[in-house]
Amino acid sequence: MKSQISNVLSDFFFEYETQRQVLVRNRRVGVVCRLIQLGVLAYIIGWVFIYEKGYQSADTAISSVYTKMKGVGYTNVAGVEEIWDVADYVFPSQGDASFVVMTNFIITQGQTMGKCPELPGKDNCTTNGDCEEGRFKRTGNGVCLNQTHTCEVLAWCPVEDDQTIPDPPRLMSAENYTLFIKNSVTFPLFGVTRSNLVEGIDGKYISTCLYHPDTNPLCPIMKLGDIIKFSGFDFTTIAKVGGAIGILVDWTCNLDRSLRHCKPVYTFHGLYGNPGETDTARASVGYNFRYAKHYMEDKKPKRTLIKVFGIRIDIIVQSLARKFDIIPTLTAIGSGVGIFGVATVVCDLVLLYILPKREFYKNMKYKYTETQQRDVDSEAGITEKEAAKG
Amino acid sequence: MKSQISNVLSDFFFEYETQRQVLVRNRRVGVVCRLIQLGVLAYIIGWVFIYEKGYQSADTAISSVYTKMKGVGYTNVAGVEEIWDVADYVFPSQGDASFVVMTNFIITQGQTMGKCPELPGKDNCTTNGDCEEGRFKRTGNGVCLNQTHTCEVLAWCPVEDDQTIPDPPRLMSAENYTLFIKNSVTFPLFGVTRSNLVEGIDGKYISTCLYHPDTNPLCPIMKLGDIIKFSGFDFTTIAKVGGAIGILVDWTCNLDRSLRHCKPVYTFHGLYGNPGETDTARASVGYNFRYAKHYMEDKKPKRTLIKVFGIRIDIIVQSLARKFDIIPTLTAIGSGVGIFGVATVVCDLVLLYILPKREFYKNMKYKYTETQQRDVDSEAGITEKEAAKG
């Protein structure tokens, strides 16, 4: 028994089987098949390996973004000069990746809780009966006021009048604000961390540079007006009614090369379509929200309501790092060998079904067991000698 | 030398090798093997290509979300009527993808910095010795106050009493607030941008529609009460103590079809487990944070502290676009050919080790070089003629 196993083992280790092949010496077949095979080889090497970099594994990054706006706005409404600094015009203030820069506003000062008439044009009425009681949208109380011919509502009074948007926008100076972006990405699969303050972008450079796609593509400081311009919008339009702009920070890195080449690329686009695209472009325009500053006056709570029109900026980090890895390499090779097999199948079809001498090649390629089939139950029907010849 | 190379080249190009095969004409073997092969083929075509769409490459989107709540809340606490509008009940106000809608609150008005007793029930004491000095959680100062039998602390006074949560929740009207979601997704690999305001969802439709999974599945305006209902929770419970609800916007797009079919699907679920799941459901219930409005009164800084109970809504965008791509197609084919090889191996095992006529088939399949092995050093031991026969 033991010797039998060792026999099987030695048989296994000292033997090697390889396929028997027919070498067809035919110019036409040879050239066609070699070209098919070379095509497949070229595809595997050229496309999978060189173009698609199939020998690399890919990873996306986890990232963190910190932003800081700088600049001072100035308004002069009916002779009242006012200054707007970062604490006033950025929402939220703590430097998130997504924030709003106020460019226009409708301010309703000194609102108190109470009863007052609705705006003319809304909830018009002639008698008290026209004013439904207890509705939720501006909770009316069923009284029609004569002076304004509108219903009386319980609300923060006076009611905000947002029917006309200031034009030109109040804070056109926003065009000159600057945005500083600090972004770090970590590719956990490769253990690589990069910051957008890459080699050469030091404190001295930052203090003077201004982003421009051609001349200063790595400067992390951008003028708000430039951001709008690069995304294809008109600053005055967007400043008036607000808008949503995405700043895409693209980290596409080949980590087989030096880490120095792993640099961010900034692109700018409307978040809900760009100006060129007719049907969706308008969707990017128009961004507003309401915001209240509460205070006490004469022991009564009051608030200043600000309807903020602004530029919502989303810093979107997109990342893809690639590095040589043995697994995808071997998977690509293995898969390539498989596709090579397909080439062989195609050539065989040509050889066996299309060529005029197909019958000859069929006989060369195949050995039939048909004679055997006739006397199917007699296993001794073929001599060992005869089989050994085959 | 040169002619030698050209010889090798012409040999290479004018030759074609193909495997020699045994054609086993045996019903049992044939049927079994063909079924195995057809099974593998069916798997590759049916599963990999049709079901899993292995001929497509996939990409996830970068997305941007903007939200806007609408609706007015009304409270009547001890005869004091108050109105709560968007600027009062949404945190943060600027329309983020993640925000909180206040549905209940405990308000502590007119707090000033000073010394006052702790709440009864906390830090009870009988002598000054019971009150440790200078601890951080409510910084005590080592004095036990007789009236309340609690320690004196330095804090914003009076200390907030949050031991009883208002029931029913103060802002039950929140049920009728509406949420408008604006969401755009960009699949960078395919250069496709889509907004949830798809074809047919125009300004006119939006002004009247209300989301319902069956009748209006594409309307981007949802009632807060519906959101809670669709996620399986009870509005009154969640409004009282707060809760965390996720709105999943699912973009699963087959870009081989018309872009019109790339539409969002909205689903709703508790962020920390759904009501049906016993052990984690409670985790989704209960969400609160504290928020202060600061003001000056009689030159002294004061604040109104609000403990906000609310519904935290996270808009989560999930996206997967697929499009025909030659690389995954060929990889799948190559891999399929490989699996086909496995089928052949299985059939060979059957043929060579299980069938009664296995010895016969072995002889048909294999040619042995054993005779050669005996006189291993005489390379001329086999005549060219004999070998050519094989």
Added chain:
Amino acid sequence: MKSQISNVLSDFFFEYETQRQVLVRNRRVGVVCRLIQLGVLAYIIGWVFIYEKGYQSADTAISSVYTKMKGVGYTNVAGVEEIWDVADYVFPSQGDASFVVMTNFIITQGQTMGKCPELPGKDNCTTNGDCEEGRFKRTGNGVCLNQTHTCEVLAWCPVEDDQTIPDPPRLMSAENYTLFIKNSVTFPLFGVTRSNLVEGIDGKYISTCLYHPDTNPLCPIMKLGDIIKFSGFDFTTIAKVGGAIGILVDWTCNLDRSLRHCKPVYTFHGLYGNPGETDTARASVGYNFRYAKHYMEDKKPKRTLIKVFGIRIDIIVQSLARKFDIIPTLTAIGSGVGIFGVATVVCDLVLLYILPKREFYKNMKYKYTETQQRDVDSEAGITEKEAAKG
């Protein structure tokens, strides 16, 4: 015609072709080739299947994070004692995944809109001519003030003086604040939802536990001082000028095992480089923003400006779940068979081009059709008998 088709079909189903192979009984060749084949097999099984788990498909999670800080800060500036609670020191207040904990601040109280001199050291002047009019950064008005020798500007007055940062940081007590993290992840591909409050982390445990990587790795409550320490920074430094720390919650789950083993792992690191890394470490240090509390005093709008230095904490959820899936399994097997084919090719090269008996093996492996080539147009040049022998 019909019988012809059924003939072809029966031929197809009752036949089975298998490759003819040469069994080379040669010790050297056998051992070398078997070792190559075993190596490939070991690679496929060991590396692809066991190490890289190629039989599983992978999915990343959609996640939601809710945070809550606890703790009270205490400051004593020139005898004025003040208490800072959560509503005062966390920005934003609603419990986002990314927030700032104030640890130091420069407060400028009672600013009003008006004209006042710039800070000494900035915009120094001797005559009015030195002060350019109407510039945006602090909008000057062209007047040089004698007392300070600086330009007069229109601004929130008095102008903030942030030239010296308080040292030691005002809110050193921040070290003792605690952070509670609630995180849920959903793997949509596998329909699995997990919360970081895993089995055994119940209300009772949470009320007493404090995170420590060794003793309490699953406790979701962390001391702020510990977070800084674990990420390798010095609390005093970071508390003074601010800093950005990432808390990575890593969900790497093998869903073929019990769900109980799918647990989060918390790690801490500087967002813009860690202390050990010389060139980028400083980038993680320094985080500040300005924040204003507006109020009315004597009918005039005023504000208290706070320059907040703080610790920005980003909770970053990283997830990867894997589960057995038939598709990647078969793809890996198919690809493995392909690589196996490569091993055969290598062995054949050895056999046919390197071994001394290569000519013999070539003759065993290949059958030539060369004789046929000579009389290329006579297809009957080979008798059926002769071919059948081959």
